[in-house]
Amino acid sequence: MKQSKMKKILSKSVDRTTRQIINNNSQMSSSFDYKMKSSGHNLKYNQSTQSVISESNIAKKGVIYEGSNTQVYRILIEGHFNYYALKISKVNMNKCTKEIYYLKQLRHPNIIELKHHYIVYDKTNDNRPMLYQIMPLMSCNLRSFLQQFYKHQNVQENTKAIDPKLIHQAKQERKAKQILFKLFIYQIVRAISYLHHKNITHRDLNPRNILIDVDSLSVQLCDFNSAKQLFQSIPSPNYVGERNYRAPELLLGSKLYNQQVDIWSLGCIIAECFLGKQLFNGNNTVETMADIIRLLGTPNLQEMKNLKSQILDLKMPEIPKFSMAKRFQEIENDHLVDLLEKIFVYDPNQRISAFEILLHPFFQELKQPNIKINSKSLPNLFNFTKEELQLNEYEMNKNRLIPIWFTEKQKRFEYLTTSMDDAKLLLNK
Numbered sequence: 505m506k507q508s509k510m511k512k513i514l515s516k517s518v519d520r521t522t523r524q525i526i527n528n529n530s531q532m533s534s535s536f537d538y539k540m541k542s543s544g545h546n547l548k549y550n551q552s553t554q555s556v557i558s559e560s561n562i563a564k565k566g567v568i569y570e571g572s573n574t575q576v577y578r579i580l581i582e583g584h585f586n587y588y589a590l591k592i593s594k595v596n597m598n599k600c601t602k603e604i605y606y607l608k609q610l611r612h613p614n615i616i617e618l619k620h621h622y623i624v625y626d627k628t629n630d631n632r633p634m635l636y637q638i639m640p641l642m643s644c645n646l647r648s649f650l651q652q653f654y655k656h657q658n659v660q661e662n663t664k665a666i667d668p669k670l671i672h673q674a675k676q677e678r679k680a681k682q683i684l685f686k687l688f689i690y691q692i693v694r695a696i697s698y699l700h701h702k703n704i705t706h707r708d709l710n711p712r713n714i715l716i717d718v719d720s721l722s723v724q725l726c727d728f729n730s731a732k733q734l735f736q737s738i739p740s741p742n743y744v745g746e747r748n749y750r751a752p753e754l755l756l757g758s759k760l761y762n763q764q765v766d767i768w769s770l771g772c773i774i775a776e777c778f779l780g781k782q783l784f785n786g787n788n789t790v791e792t793m794a795d796i797i798r799l800l801g802t803p804n805l806q807e808m809k810n811l812k813s814q815i816l817d818l819k820m821p822e823i824p825k826f827s828m829a830k831r832f833q834e835i836e837n838d839h840l841v842d843l844l845e846k847i848f849v850y851d852p853n854q855r856i857s858a859f860e861i862l863l864h865p866f867f868q869e870l871k872q873p874n875i876k877i878n879s880k881s882l883p884n885l886f887n888f889t890k891e892e893l894q895l896n897e898y899e900m901n902k903n904r905l906i907p908i909w910f911t912e913k914q915k916r917f918e919y920l921t922t923s924m925d926d927a928k929l930l931l932n933k
Contacts (some may be wrong), residue, residue: 562590578641587641588619588687593729595623595635604635606704606728613887614695616640616715616726639726643718646688646773647711654780657681683838683869683877685777688716690867690885691723696770697858700763701895703733709743711776722883745769747792748784752803754850755793757814764852770861771847778835794821801825803850810851839866859897863904865921871907886910 524679529859561582568589569576577590593600600623607618608662620638625631692714699706715724730744739759751768753761775783783799786792797803802823803811828845828883835841844865846856856864870885871876886906892898898905 507826545590546831555855564590579638581638588640589641591635591637591639593635593637595633597633600633600635603728605729606731607637610699610702610704610728611891612695612698612889613722613884614691614724615698616642616724640724642715642724644716645712646716646723646777649716649718650711650776650780659778680877680932682778683875684721686867686870687877687882688714689774689777690722690862690870691862691883692725692770692773693858694885695723695725696766697862698889698892699731700766700858701892701897703763704731704866705734705763706766706769707732709766710746710749712746714773720883721877721880727804731837736762747789748772748782748786750792751852752793752796752850753811753813753916755789755796756808756811758812760812762852764855764857767847767855767858767861768852769843770858774840774847775832775844778840779836797821797823800832800850801847807850810853837866839864839868842866859901863901873909 510857539665563580563582564577565580565587566578567575570580573594575592577591577592579588581588604618604621607621611617616639618637618639622636624634624636696706696709706725706728708727709725713725713727715726716722717724732740734740737760740761742754742757742759742761744754745765747755749769749772751761751765754765772783784792784795786795797820799800802820828848829841831839832841832844835844843861843864846864847861849855870882875882887905888898893902
């Protein structure tokens with residue numbers, strides 16, 4: 505991304521957010537110098553030039569993320585002008601094979617594209633296999649975006665309380681914020697719906713695994729290390745994902761859960777976007793479950809059975825059930841409250857599906873023609889893949905899913921393309 509061409513996304517609050525993110529990325533430290541130990545896995549990068557990726561033509565330009573098992577670097581590849589992201593992970597070979605399998609078969613505008621991958625054996629660590637993945641470089645993840653966004657917005661709101669004109673400006677910014685986060689969430693839901701129709705559950709949805717390009721406003725889902733195809737009668741590990749984004753059935757020990765665990769995590773992400781803070785903040789499983797009970801009330805025996813809980817006799821505080829509108833009084837959007845009410849349900853089978861979320865009235869504003877955020881056009885939200893449109897659920901709801909103006913625009917484009925092709929044929933005769 506060219507920093508000099510960075511445009512305003514919202515008003516000052518979001519503009520400052522994006523500038524801060526870009527500045528942080530450009531000043532990233534390159535002190536961590538991991539020498540690549542070649543395992544003979546040279547990789548063709550560009551078939552047209554037959555250029556090859558190796559330790560000699562990758563230059564690390566800074567650390568994006570550094571954890572105990574994973575590091576992510578900003579890199580340049582010799583002969584290429586764009587920056588890329590290099591993710592290096594300590595891996596279990598079985599898990600590594602699974603993650604690569606999913607990333608190679610998934611082709612969707614809202615799922616990160618795996619450009620290349622290879623295994624390197626770290627001779628300094630008992631020849632431990634390290635998975636190297638090269639992907640497009642995005643500006644930031646949703647977690648860092650939210651931190652920067654609300655940090656600057658809170659400062660501005662404190663000053664705007666004085667001047668009526670500034671109060672009006674703050675309201676306009678809030679409206680722009682609504683559109684921005686709707687835009688992000690819609691793209692996340694598109695990715696989840698695509699995964700679920702392929703019977704793949706991500707199992708680790710949280711703001712860190714959602715990547716944002718602040719220039720195009722496009723969003724991509726990443727990190728498929730925990731992804732799995734779930735089957736009703738086959739138990740699966742329940743210790744997956746970040747604790748405070750984990751569905752209650754996982755917290756209560758169920759091993760026979762379904763893809764609706766992703767929907768619960770999605771609800772936590774949506775609430776965080778609009779509240780500016782994490783919804784649940786437990787330091788352990790018991791505290792997180794207590795937070796959930798404070799939101800939804802105490803689950804009854806039937807709900808505990810539907811959660812397939814391993815601990816039906818668990819003593820819980822008796823908290824009455826209240827409407828979601830009372831729980832989320834600070835959210836000034838009835839459609840959003842309705843959506844959260846359909847997501848935060850104890851019984852997994854009663855939770856709204858990802859595809860149903862795409863049709864929810866909460867996103868109706870995004871389907872208006874020529875909608876912009878501070879004069880900035882939105883990314884293409886309705887470029888559903890042929891694979892998606894061939895699914896019965898998509899086909900039956902095509903008119904609700906894709907706005908008429910977009911369909912007409914596509915028809916005009918196809919007509920013009922066909923006319924140009926016909927003209928070329930006539931000229932070549």
